[in-house]
Amino acid sequence: MPRAARQPDPGPDPVPPPGKDPFDIDLVFGLLREATAGLPKAAMFELRDRGHGTPFEQLVSALISARTRDEVSLPVSLRLFAVANTPGAMAALPEERIVELIHGATFPEPKARDIKELSRRIAEEHGGRTPDTLEGLTAFRGVGPKIAGLALGIGYGLPVIAVDIHVHRVTNRWGYVATKTPEATLAALEAILPRTYRVEINERLVPFGKHICTGVAPRCSTCPLLRQCQQVGVTDHE
Numbered sequence: 001m002p003r004a005a006r007q008p009d010p011g012p013d014p015v016p017p018p019g020k021d022p023f024d025i026d027l028v029f030g031l032l033r034e035a036t037a038g039l040p041k042a043a044m045f046e047l048r049d050r051g052h053g054t055p056f057e058q059l060v061s062a063l064i065s066a067r068t069r070d071e072v073s074l075p076v077s078l079r080l081f082a083v084a085n086t087p088g089a090m091a092a093l094p095e096e097r098i099v100e101l102i103h104g105a106t107f108p109e110p111k112a113r114d115i116k117e118l119s120r121r122i123a124e125e126h127g128g129r130t131p132d133t134l135e136g137l138t139a140f141r142g143v144g145p146k147i148a149g150l151a152l153g154i155g156y157g158l159p160v161i162a163v164d165i166h167v168h169r170v171t172n173r174w175g176y177v178a179t180k181t182p183e184a185t186l187a188a189l190e191a192i193l194p195r196t197y198r199v200e201i202n203e204r205l206v207p208f209g210k211h212i213c214t215g216v217a218p219r220c221s222t223c224p225l226l227r228q229c230q231q232v233g234v235t236d237h238e
């Protein structure tokens with residue numbers, strides 16, 4: 001049974017295996033900040049730090065980044081926002097122009113169609129204000145819970161967790177959750193992760209998962225989290 005099912009606020013086992021320290025989420029986030037300080041940021045957070053952190057921009061860039069690598073989605077989003085970064089301006093662009101601007105992202109035609117449509121609806125039906133609820137955002141075609149979560153978390157600063165493959169893999173290796181799918185990881189994290197880390201977990205674990213706790217051969221021997229991490233399922237590492 002996932003640890004998150006226990007009450008109240010269980011977290012990992014209080015008695016760590018031999019050679020490990022008790023899991024301390026505050027200590028872990030401190031170590032994560034140090035470990036990722038010199039690494040490229042996840043695209044959405046890089047955009048925020050470059051002045052494109054409005055809920056609308058975060059919603060559009062999350063949609064662009066779906067199934068697209070950060071190295072591509074970041075310049076694509078910057079190119080689009082240089083031309084239009086408000087619902088009204090975006091809705092005024094011809095769909096073909098949006099396709100041109102997001103060239104390089106996966107599925108540019110359906111994404112351009114969805115971006116134009118949600119921009120029009122935000123401008124016309126919501127007075128230009130991007131909805132600030134999961135229900136409101138997922139009512140737009142092409143917007144699922146992960147995209148909505150990023151827009152709510154980064155754009156509105158709400159304590160919403162966005163679970164991607166890195167968050168799922170790393171938190172399971174720590175032994176912080178014990179889940180089979182990103183959806184189950186989201187539910188488990190919502191039960192145990194302090195609110196203060198709910199947006200930051202994606203910001204830290206995307207670069208950490210890309211460069212240190214990699215899918216194949218994670219770099220455990222030099223990992224600063226080695227004493228906290230239970231290395232669940234890790235059979236081959238550097």
Ligand code: SF4
Nearest residue numbers: 213218220223226229
């Ligand atoms: S010790 Fe290994 S499995 Fe654990 S977080 Fe570090 S790299 Fe990942």
